Amino acid sequence: MGAKGRRLPRAVREQQMLDAAVTTFGQRGYRAASMDEIAEAAGVSKPLVYLYLNSKxxxxxxxxxxxxxxxxxxxxxxxxxxxxxxxxxxxxxxxxxxxxxxxxxxxxxxxxxxxxxxxxxxxxxxxxxxxxxxxxxxxxxxxxxxxxxxxxxxxxxxxxxxxxxxxxxxxxxxxxxxxxxxxxxxxxxxxxxxxxxxxxxxxxxxxxxxxxxx
Amino acid sequence: MGAKGRRLPRAVREQQMLDAAVTTFGQRGYRAASMDEIAEAAGVSKPLVYLYLNSKxxxxxxxxxxxxxxxxxxxxxxxxxxxxxxxxxxxxxxxxxxxxxxxxxxxxxxxxxxxxxxxxxxxxxxxxxxxxxxxxxxxxxxxxxxxxxxxxxxxxxxxxxxxxxxxxxxxxxxxxxxxxxxxxxxxxxxxxxxxxxxxxxxxxxxxxxxxxxx
Amino acid sequence: MGAKGRRLPRAVREQQMLDAAVTTFGQRGYRAASMDEIAEAAGVSKPLVYLYLNSKxxxxxxxxxxxxxxxxxxxxxxxxxxxxxxxxxxxxxxxxxxxxxxxxxxxxxxxxxxxxxxxxxxxxxxxxxxxxxxxxxxxxxxxxxxxxxxxxxxxxxxxxxxxxxxxxxxxxxxxxxxxxxxxxxxxxxxxxxxxxxxxxxxxxxxxxxxxxxx
Amino acid sequence: MGAKGRRLPRAVREQQMLDAAVTTFGQRGYRAASMDEIAEAAGVSKPLVYLYLNSKxxxxxxxxxxxxxxxxxxxxxxxxxxxxxxxxxxxxxxxxxxxxxxxxxxxxxxxxxxxxxxxxxxxxxxxxxxxxxxxxxxxxxxxxxxxxxxxxxxxxxxxxxxxxxxxxxxxxxxxxxxxxxxxxxxxxxxxxxxxxxxxxxxxxxxxxxxxxxx
DNA sequence: TATGAATGAGCTTTCATTCAT
DNA sequence: CATGAATGAAAGCTCATTCAT
Structure with a gap:
């Protein structure tokens, strides 16, 4: 994913993920929003989302x-x-x-x-x-x-x-x-x-x- | 499903399907409602739903x-x-x-x-x-x-x-x-x-x- | 998957699946055996395995x-x-x-x-x-x-x-x-x-x- | 983690890891045992396990x-x-x-x-x-x-x-x-x-x- | 030496959809 | 008209493994 702000501290990444998730959930709804989409919007890989936030x-x-x-x-x-x-x-x-x-x-x-x-x-x-x-x-x-x-x-x-x-x-x-x-x-x-x-x-x-x- | 209400006229069948679909969509939402569930609630087989109503x-x-x-x-x-x-x-x-x-x-x-x-x-x-x-x-x-x-x-x-x-x-x-x-x-x-x-x-x-x- | 015995009655397919599953589980063990592998060995698609046999x-x-x-x-x-x-x-x-x-x-x-x-x-x-x-x-x-x-x-x-x-x-x-x-x-x-x-x-x-x- | 047993000689660490691994593999089996679990049981971080023992x-x-x-x-x-x-x-x-x-x-x-x-x-x-x-x-x-x-x-x-x-x-x-x-x-x-x-x-x-x- | 951060690849499971009868 | 049989595609989640520090 290029050099876009890699290796950030956990707190920062978590906020990015929450931002992306709010956007995606807000626009698509719970079911239609996919974890893939959220991860991509947050600029991270899916496993990291699970590591930090556990589950959908x-x-x-x-x-x-x-x-x-x-x-x-x-x-x-x-x-x-x-x-x-x-x-x-x-x-x-x-x-x-x-x-x-x-x-x-x-x-x-x-x-x-x-x-x-x-x-x-x-x-x-x-x-x-x-x-x-x-x-x-x-x-x-x-x-x-x-x-x-x-x-x-x-x-x-x-x-x-x-x-x-x-x-x-x-x-x-x-x-x-x-x-x-x-x-x-x-x-x-x-x-x-x-x-x-x-x-x-x-x-x-x-x-x-x-x-x-x- | 045996002889339960077979061979009804198309209009009636369609209303049954719509009734079932409204109930299911209403309670579960679009994504969470499955065509299986709707067909079962309507008492018909899934392909019939597709035949009459084309797609989800x-x-x-x-x-x-x-x-x-x-x-x-x-x-x-x-x-x-x-x-x-x-x-x-x-x-x-x-x-x-x-x-x-x-x-x-x-x-x-x-x-x-x-x-x-x-x-x-x-x-x-x-x-x-x-x-x-x-x-x-x-x-x-x-x-x-x-x-x-x-x-x-x-x-x-x-x-x-x-x-x-x-x-x-x-x-x-x-x-x-x-x-x-x-x-x-x-x-x-x-x-x-x-x-x-x-x-x-x-x-x-x-x-x-x-x-x-x- | 070609013309290999498609559209068989359920009982037959189920036996095919069990045969394939026994082979695969026996050789690989529960965890290492994948449903993909079992389905392929049975000559059917994975969803059919789930339809008939529910879960791993x-x-x-x-x-x-x-x-x-x-x-x-x-x-x-x-x-x-x-x-x-x-x-x-x-x-x-x-x-x-x-x-x-x-x-x-x-x-x-x-x-x-x-x-x-x-x-x-x-x-x-x-x-x-x-x-x-x-x-x-x-x-x-x-x-x-x-x-x-x-x-x-x-x-x-x-x-x-x-x-x-x-x-x-x-x-x-x-x-x-x-x-x-x-x-x-x-x-x-x-x-x-x-x-x-x-x-x-x-x-x-x-x-x-x-x-x-x- | 913290100061719990840091900087031990390599041989000791390796034995800790093997002990933990034997316990975990023995109880869960190869596939079901995760490197995370083993590292945690050994009281070390995962990369250290890889450093000393290379791969699962x-x-x-x-x-x-x-x-x-x-x-x-x-x-x-x-x-x-x-x-x-x-x-x-x-x-x-x-x-x-x-x-x-x-x-x-x-x-x-x-x-x-x-x-x-x-x-x-x-x-x-x-x-x-x-x-x-x-x-x-x-x-x-x-x-x-x-x-x-x-x-x-x-x-x-x-x-x-x-x-x-x-x-x-x-x-x-x-x-x-x-x-x-x-x-x-x-x-x-x-x-x-x-x-x-x-x-x-x-x-x-x-x-x-x-x-x-x- | 030792680790927090990060990911590619794969697994189980579900679902809309289509044939062949 | 009506259905049992079958699947492609995608989703949630996990894990062995590697960097950068």
């Missing part, structure tokens, strides 16, 4: 965990780096930016880990739960800060968080999943979601839910 | 098209069968009911066709577009009927339709994808979505969008 | 069972076909003749099944036990017929059977295992063994065992 | 030769250390004691070298021949010492030696090969074999062979 399952698991941590970390960092009175908005932007910035990682999590059964789906659900919990806290803080009355019930806030996260994921999927027509940028997606949701959240928090009978 | 790809394509038409048809039928002043609500209920009623078909479309690359992803996107367009029309009619001022701009309505459909898909995925915690029924999902979204749509249509600066 | 382990197991039955059957048949007053001699000749006639089957049992661990070693031990039990009965009958006094104790007879069988196996191994110098024919081996052992057996049965002190 | 084949060959010499040596030493009028008995006891004391070495010779084809089977046969020749001499001397008449013919003595050695090997195999039922100790095995064989040898040497016709 272990490799996929490592990808899932790495990407899950990266996504959660991106949201947290965005919130912490943004203005304290706009945490939800910052978090959403961070979420969309990360999703747009690493579409393969996003696909690994939301398209493949989710559908590939037990060890992985569990990791995925855990990550999702972590985000939802975090968003629940952000919403609750926003509600407290805005002094809305009556104080929204905790269960309700959690439901809103689920819905909000679900909507964000859906938009991110639209963004990433190869839609050719007017797919929005990360910033537009965040705006659209706030537009779509905020008044609803707001009204709900005022105790005025929409109901089928009006 | 063609078979999958037929599944995707059949399920896409079924989903779009279910939404349309629900709207047409419902009260004329609640078309959106009826459509959503139809959407969720269909998704809940044929989870394998849903999985074929949203989990597998979407991720399996070109001929199928295109079919999927076309179906999605059809739904979004249809929803756009429903929203526009609702707006016209409610005489809101100023008339919402067309591009905006389309964005809302995308968001609404995306949110609905996300909820349907939650419903179907083996979520252990409180996954909602089809009816609850529709209510939740209207609750979440309607006030937002309403406000937007009154010309009062949320904006990052307040 | 199952194939090996089938070989072991077939050869075990063949060996036991050969001994039994030789005894039944021989003169009723020379059953042990007939049985030994049958044993050596079978071992010499199918050295690969013999190697599968005595060289490979025996050393390849649990499911197979158990089958091997069961077969060996069957032979030892049978020989025990033959010896007991011979003793009864010859009216020897004192009647040999049952446990002693069983020990003699073990020793006799062991010696026979050892001679058969010598016969089969590629020894180039004066390896005996089946008939010679039987004679040698009787020569070697009979007087000993005889004396023992007369209650005059050899002892270290004279 | 060479390593196996070294094991075979070492164990063959050890076995022959054990028999010779037992004979020389025992009473001059019981050489055969001493030799047998030495044989069984050695086999029981180093079962892995025994397995390397009798289970694996014997079945692994040419360079090794030749070494094995050479060793066996050496033992048989030695035993032939012992028997001949015993016959001379006991003044039996007529002098047994040389070829006959050689055949007896083969049979005796074969029986001993068979018993040793029974002893070592994980037999669950009443496998004998080394001493019992020697007694059993003498019991079984001596009267036969004795009679033969008196010129009274057993013959098929009575």
């Amino acid at each position: 399952d272990d490799l996929f698991g490592a990808c899932v965990r790495r990407e899950a941590e990266a996504l959660v970390g991106a949201v947290r960092a965005a919130v912490e780096d943004g203005p304290p009175d706009r945490q939800l908005w910052s978090g959403l932007r961070g979420f969309f930016a990360h999703a747009a910035g690493s579409p393969d990682g996003w696909a690994v999590l939301y398209l493949h880990a989710r559908t590939h059964g037990e060890p992985f789906a569990r990791d995925f659900v855990a990550m999702r739960e972590e985000i939802v919990t975090y968003v629940t806290r952000l919403i609750a803080e926003a509600a407290r800060a805005s002094d809305c009355e009556p104080k929204p019930d905790e269960r309700e806030v959690s439901g809103l968080a689920h819905a909000l996260v679900g909507a964000a994921e859906s938009l991110a999927g639209w963004m990433n999943c190869g839609a050719r027509d007017g797919a929005p940028s990360a910033k537009e997606a965040a705006g659209l979601l706030m537009n779509f949701a905020w008044a609803g959240l707001d009204n709900l928090m005022q105790g005025r839910p929409w109901s089928p009978t009006r | 790809d063609d078979l999958f394509g037929a599944c995707v098209r059949r399920e896409a038409e079924a989903l779009v048809g279910a939404v349309r039928a629900a709207v047409e069968d419902g009260p004329p002043d609640r078309q959106l609500w009826s459509g959503l209920r139809g959407f969720f009911a269909h998704a809940a009623g044929s989870p394998d078909g849903w999985a074929v479309l949203y989990l597998h066709a979407r991720t399996h690359g070109e001929p199928f992803a295109r079919d999927f996107v076309a179906m999605r577009e059809e739904i979004v367009t249809y929803v756009t029309r429903l929203i526009a009619e609702a707006a016209r009927a409610s005489d809101c001022e100023p008339k919402p701009d067309e591009r905006e309505v389309s964005g809302l339709a995308h968001a609404l459909v995306g949110a609905a898909e996300s909820l349907a995925g939650w419903m179907n994808c083996g979520a252990r915690d409180g996954a909602p029924s089809a009816k609850e999902a529709a209510g939740l979505l209207m609750n979440f979204a309607w006030a937002g749509l309403d406000n937007l249509m009154q010309g009062r969008p949320w904006s990052p600066t307040r | 382990d199952d194939l090996f197991g089938a070989c072991v069972r077939r050869e075990a039955e063949a060996l036991v059957g050969a001994v039994r048949a030789a005894v039944e076909d021989g003169p009723p007053d020379r059953q042990l001699w007939s049985g030994l000749r049958g044993f050596f003749a079978h071992a010499a006639g199918s050295p690969d089957g013999w190697a599968v049992l005595y060289l490979h099944a025996r050393t390849h661990g649990e499911p197979f070693a158990r089958d091997f031990v069961a077969m060996r036990e069957e032979i030892v039990t049978y020989v025990t009965r033959l010896i007991a009958e011979a003793a009864r017929a010859s009216d020897c006094e004192p009647k040999p104790d049952e446990r002693e007879v069983s020990g003699l059977a073990h020793a006799l069988v062991g010696a026979a196996e050892s001679l058969a191994g010598w016969m089969n295992c590629g020894a180039r110098d004066g390896a005996p024919s089946a008939k010679e081996a039987a004679g040698l063994l009787m020569n070697f052992a009979w007087a000993g057996l005889d004396n023992l049965m007369q209650g005059r065992p050899w002892s270290p002190t004279r | 084949d060479d390593l196996f060959g070294a094991c075979v030769r070492r164990e063959a010499e050890a076995l022959v040596g054990a028999v010779r030493a037992a004979v020389e250390d025992g009473p001059p009028d019981r050489q055969l008995w001493s030799g047998l006891r030495g044989f069984f004691a050695h086999a029981a004391g180093s079962p892995d070495g025994w397995a390397v010779l009798y289970l694996h070298a014997r079945t692994h084809g040419e360079p090794f089977a030749r070494d094995f046969v050479a060793m066996r021949e050496e033992i048989v020749t030695y035993v032939t001499r012992l028997i001949a001397e015993a016959a001379r010492a006991s003044d039996c008449e007529p002098k047994p013919d040389e070829r006959e003595v050689s055949g007896l030696a083969h049979a005796l050695v074969g029986a001993a090997e068979s018993l040793a195999g029974w002893m070592n090969c994980g037999a669950r039922d009443g496998a004998p100790s080394a001493k019992e095995a020697a007694g059993l074999l003498m019991n079984f064989a001596w009267a036969g040898l004795d009679n033969l040497m008196q010129g009274r062979p057993w013959s098929p016709t009575r």
Whole structure:
């Protein structure tokens, strides 16, 4: 394979392999991705991938965990780096930016880990739960800060968080999943979601839910 | 396989095969589903599957098209069968009911066709577009009927339709994808979505969008 | 693979495969024998071997069972076909003749099944036990017929059977295992063994065992 | 790894490697034993094994030769250390004691070298021949010492030696090969074999062979 | 001297696909 | 119409072996 960076320390090679694996798994899916392809994309031979990462399952698991941590970390960092009175908005932007910035990682999590059964789906659900919990806290803080009355019930806030996260994921999927027509940028997606949701959240928090009978 | 259902007319046999294929593809995914498994599930021999449906790809394509038409048809039928002043609500209920009623078909479309690359992803996107367009029309009619001022701009309505459909898909995925915690029924999902979204749509249509600066 | 007997019924193909597998396993051992080699020796493609016989382990197991039955059957048949007053001699000749006639089957049992661990070693031990039990009965009958006094104790007879069988196996191994110098024919081996052992057996049965002190 | 026994003289290292190799080859067989496993068992790195012993084949060959010499040596030493009028008995006891004391070495010779084809089977046969020749001499001397008449013919003595050695090997195999039922100790095995064989040898040497016709 | 890094080649197994009947 | 028989091609994984330090 030529003189391309041979004989590197293990940690470096492992990252190369994970990068290649995320790309390949993200684009092809677990089954369709072959270890040959991943090894070639990483610029190493297949046995080395097995030596360092054990098996296709272990490799996929490592990808899932790495990407899950990266996504959660991106949201947290965005919130912490943004203005304290706009945490939800910052978090959403961070979420969309990360999703747009690493579409393969996003696909690994939301398209493949989710559908590939037990060890992985569990990791995925855990990550999702972590985000939802975090968003629940952000919403609750926003509600407290805005002094809305009556104080929204905790269960309700959690439901809103689920819905909000679900909507964000859906938009991110639209963004990433190869839609050719007017797919929005990360910033537009965040705006659209706030537009779509905020008044609803707001009204709900005022105790005025929409109901089928009006 | 003895005398079990032999010599059926071609159309019937084909439906059996498609049923079996949708179930198998839906549960296992494209790659993990084997033609052996599908043929056995359909109660026919493998060569017959090839005789009628040509190849694994063609078979999958037929599944995707059949399920896409079924989903779009279910939404349309629900709207047409419902009260004329609640078309959106009826459509959503139809959407969720269909998704809940044929989870394998849903999985074929949203989990597998979407991720399996070109001929199928295109079919999927076309179906999605059809739904979004249809929803756009429903929203526009609702707006016209409610005489809101100023008339919402067309591009905006389309964005809302995308968001609404995306949110609905996300909820349907939650419903179907083996979520252990409180996954909602089809009816609850529709209510939740209207609750979440309607006030937002309403406000937007009154010309009062949320904006990052307040 | 040319026109060599294609499209044969399953039972026939299975025997071809077992034949080839016994040859290959016998000559190379379990690990060194490759499924490619076996398939080629059988004149079929590898997938057909898997279709009919499932896995390398199952194939090996089938070989072991077939050869075990063949060996036991050969001994039994030789005894039944021989003169009723020379059953042990007939049985030994049958044993050596079978071992010499199918050295690969013999190697599968005595060289490979025996050393390849649990499911197979158990089958091997069961077969060996069957032979030892049978020989025990033959010896007991011979003793009864010859009216020897004192009647040999049952446990002693069983020990003699073990020793006799062991010696026979050892001679058969010598016969089969590629020894180039004066390896005996089946008939010679039987004679040698009787020569070697009979007087000993005889004396023992007369209650005059050899002892270290004279 | 670390500071565990580094910088040992070459001869010591080589013995460690051979010890580990004999253990591993004996328990797993040639093919199933991996160089990784052997290197780890020896507490050294794999390249060092190659540096000292060249290749897997060479390593196996070294094991075979070492164990063959050890076995022959054990028999010779037992004979020389025992009473001059019981050489055969001493030799047998030495044989069984050695086999029981180093079962892995025994397995390397009798289970694996014997079945692994040419360079090794030749070494094995050479060793066996050496033992048989030695035993032939012992028997001949015993016959001379006991003044039996007529002098047994040389070829006959050689055949007896083969049979005796074969029986001993068979018993040793029974002893070592994980037999669950009443496998004998080394001493019992020697007694059993003498019991079984001596009267036969004795009679033969008196010129009274057993013959098929009575 | 001794080793971490790396690979070519081969093995078992699976699967979409096609004949011949 | 319908199927049992058969295979080419590829995938996951392992292992003996060699560099570069």
